[in-house]
Amino acid sequence: MTEFKNNLLQLARQLGLDEAEFAAVGIHTWPSIMRRIETTFFIQYNSTSPYSWSWDNLKKPYCQLPFANGQAYKVLPSLVEESEKVWFVACDTKFWLFEGTVQAIERLLDEHYAFEYYLVSKKYAWLLCETDHDVLLGAGNMITKMRTLLSPTTN
Numbered sequence: 412m413t414e415f416k417n418n419l420l421q422l423a424r425q426l427g428l429d430e431a432e433f434a435a436v437g438i439h440t441w442p443s444i445m446r447r448i449e450t451t452f453f454i455q456y457n458s459t460s461p462y463s464w465s466w467d468n469l470k471k472p473y474c475q476l477p478f479a480n481g482q483a484y485k486v487l488p489s490l491v492e493e494s495e496k497v498w499f500v501a502c503d504t505k506f507w508l509f510e511g512t513v514q515a516i517e518r519l520l521d522e523h524y525a526f527e528y529y530l531v532s533k534k535y536a537w538l539l540c541e542t543d544h545d546v547l548l549g550a551g552n553m554i555t556k557m558r559t560l561l562s563p564t565t566n
Contacts (some may be wrong), residue, residue, distance in 0.1 A: 434509060
């Protein structure tokens with residue numbers, strides 16, 4: 412079950428990324444981080460239902476941009492400072508929490524097969540998600556930056 416997580420970590424090392432650039436979040440730390448991401452960005456329908464980590468349960472407002480062939484990760488550096496450390500939630504049959512720089516995460520995504528993922532500001536100010544439908548979603552203060560990509564200014 413941890414094969415996906417280990418593959419990402421192994422790929423990071425093969426790419427020469429050290430743990431300061433990309434690392435798994437420890438077992439004692441990740442539950443509180445994931446809970447904070449959930450309460451900040453996802454809808455809980457009632458007090459007895461859990462939050463649903465599905466992009467279609469993002470709280471509104473959010474912005475969306477379609478991309479061909481799972482290439483949304485290529486615009487990450489235009490949205491987030493490449494050296495900024497972020498939370499990275501990688502999804503296969505489970506959610507895996509990592510932390511790393513946007514530059515390192517972009518390199519990993521370029522070398523790995525496509526999967527759904529979330530990038531979240533460590534201040535919980537924004538969230539980005541590339542869905543399995545080749546759409547980049549942005550929430551929080553990422554909306555303004557994404558709208559700039561939608562309608563760049565012309566001189």
